[in-house]
Amino acid sequence: MHSDTGRRSALALLAGAAALAALPAAALTDGQARGLVDKVVGDINSIINSGRSEQAMYGDFEKLFRRYGDVPIIARTALGPDARSATSQQLSAFADAFAVYLSRKYGRRFREFIGGRIEVEGTRKVRDYYEVVSNTVLKGQAPFEVVFRVSDKSGRDLFFDIVIEGISLLKTERTEIGAMLDKRRGDLDALIRDLRA
Amino acid sequence: MTRTKTAGLAALLSLALLGACSTPEQPTEIHDPYEKTNRKIHAFNKGLDSAIVRPTSRVYGLALPKPVRRGISNFANYVDTPRFIVNDLAQGNIDDAGHNFTRFVLNTVFGLGVLDMAGSIGVETRRTGFGETLYTWGAREGAYIELPAIGPSNERDAVGQVVDFISNPISGVIDASDEWIPPTANVMDRVNQRYEFGATIDSLLYESEDSYAQGRSLYLQNRRFELGQEDAFAFDPYDDPYSEDPYAQ
Numbered sequence: 306m307h308s309d310t311g312r313r314s315a316l317a318l319l320a321g322a323a324a325l326a327a328l329p330a331a332a333l334t335d336g337q338a339r340g341l342v343d344k345v346v347g348d349i350n351s352i353i354n355s356g357r358s359e360q361a362m363y364g365d366f367e368k369l370f371r372r373y374g375d376v377p378i379i380a381r382t383a384l385g386p387d388a389r390s391a392t393s394q395q396l397s398a399f400a401d402a403f404a405v406y407l408s409r410k411y412g413r414r415f416r417e418f419i420g421g422r423i424e425v426e427g428t429r430k431v432r433d434y435y436e437v438v439s440n441t442v443l444k445g446q447a448p449f450e451v452v453f454r455v456s457d458k459s460g461r462d463l464f465f466d467i468v469i470e471g472i473s474l475l476k477t478e479r480t481e482i483g484a485m486l487d488k489r490r491g492d493l494d495a496l497i498r499d500l501r502a
Numbered sequence: 503m504t505r506t507k508t509a510g511l512a513a514l515l516s517l518a519l520l521g522a523c524s525t526p527e528q529p530t531e532i533h534d535p536y537e538k539t540n541r542k543i544h545a546f547n548k549g550l551d552s553a554i555v556r557p558t559s560r561v562y563g564l565a566l567p568k569p570v571r572r573g574i575s576n577f578a579n580y581v582d583t584p585r586f587i588v589n590d591l592a593q594g595n596i597d598d599a600g601h602n603f604t605r606f607v608l609n610t611v612f613g614l615g616v617l618d619m620a621g622s623i624g625v626e627t628r629r630t631g632f633g634e635t636l637y638t639w640g641a642r643e644g645a646y647i648e649l650p651a652i653g654p655s656n657e658r659d660a661v662g663q664v665v666d667f668i669s670n671p672i673s674g675v676i677d678a679s680d681e682w683i684p685p686t687a688n689v690m691d692r693v694n695q696r697y698e699f700g701a702t703i704d705s706l707l708y709e710s711e712d713s714y715a716q717g718r719s720l721y722l723q724n725r726r727f728e729l730g731q732e733d734a735f736a737f738d739p740y741d742d743p744y745s746e747d748p749y750a751q
């Protein structure tokens with residue numbers, strides 16, 4: 306009896322392994338989404354507690370954003386319908402300037418995170434992407450929720466939005482970039498120059 | 503509660519529940535038919551902030567040591583707790599009502615209202631208000647409005663804020679001569695928040711190229727999150743019609 310059970314489970318294991326091998330490798334799993342955010346959070350934690358100068362931290366944040374974030378899609382979404390009429394050179398110059406602008410704007414805010422910590426709590430699947438939910442604990446403040454939205458549609462596992470207490474970075478920047486473009490009468494090149502400055 | 507107060511409350515309630523709120527035919531992310539007026543109020547609020555609120559908050563923050571400021575804010579939260587409990591019950595949220603009741607007892611007995619002993623053992627504050635009660639009763643959000651001196655709101659929450667202001671149950675148990683204390687504590691708590699989150703508020707008000715649109719977006723997103731509403735307008739940029747293939751370069 307015993308050996309029978311053993312053989313059956315061995316067979317089942319083999320069948321399982323075959324089924325696994327047959328699965329398309331592309332689908333993002335919650336483990337991968339979580340893995341990406343674990344790396345992001347680990348890097349953020351080490352940057353904010355590195356004791357480096359503010360200027361150096363901006364550079365670190367920019368690198369982090371480019372490594373783990375889907376910069377082309379975030380920039381394009383922030384640009385909104387205006388992205389349609391832009392040339393591909395303008396789009397890539399804008400994505401570049403946008404990365405610089407974001408790291409400065411939010412890098413400055415991360416100073417408030419010094420001494421705090423971000424903990425990944427869990428993941429959930431929403432439509433075609435994953436949300437990785439984390440909890441941020443800062444000294445003397447009530448903990449708040451930070452959600453990373455992760456997708457593999459770029460060919461790599463990257464985050465495309467960060468949502469803090471319901472506030473989406475993507476939406477917030479779409480509003481801001483829209484206002485900036487309006488102020489410059491839709492002149493994308495002027496906007497790119499100003500974002501870099 | 504006086505008779506006029508009760509009548510006023512009843513009028514506000516029927517206003518909110520009968521759907522006097524301006525509601526679009528199709529749900530939209532931002533419903534702002536009063537934008538022109540709202541922008542004027544926003545400019546006024548910004549002026550008020552730079553002339554009075556911001557400088558006051560800096561004096562307040564620098565003059566009073568942090569434990570004192572925290573004590574005042576704890577007290578503001580403490581006197582609001584009976585109001586939270588009443589609203590929890592009105593929402594049928596027995597769990598939060600019990601939680602807030604426990605907080606109130608613990609902080610009365612061990613904290614004299616100024617120490618948040620309950621919070622320090624994990625019975626954290628769970629704020630609520632009449633705006634949330636209206637939401638659970640089915641009232642719609644209505645149009646976005648910016649209120650003078652108060653800031654971003656919507657039609658439903660504006661009614662909630664008025665009711666919250668005039669109907670704190672604690673005023674039923676304290677002496678009439680002490681009635682100024684809870685609202686004063688609340689104002690001081692708001693000044694403290696302006697100090698504590700100063701950099702965040704500064705960057706919103708003075709660094710954004712359209713602080714009105716930015717404040718409106720932040721408020722609506724955060725408020726819907728607080729109420730536990732699903733993000734019906736979540737961006738999936740990979741489905742964005744404008745980005746058929748951002749990787750083709």
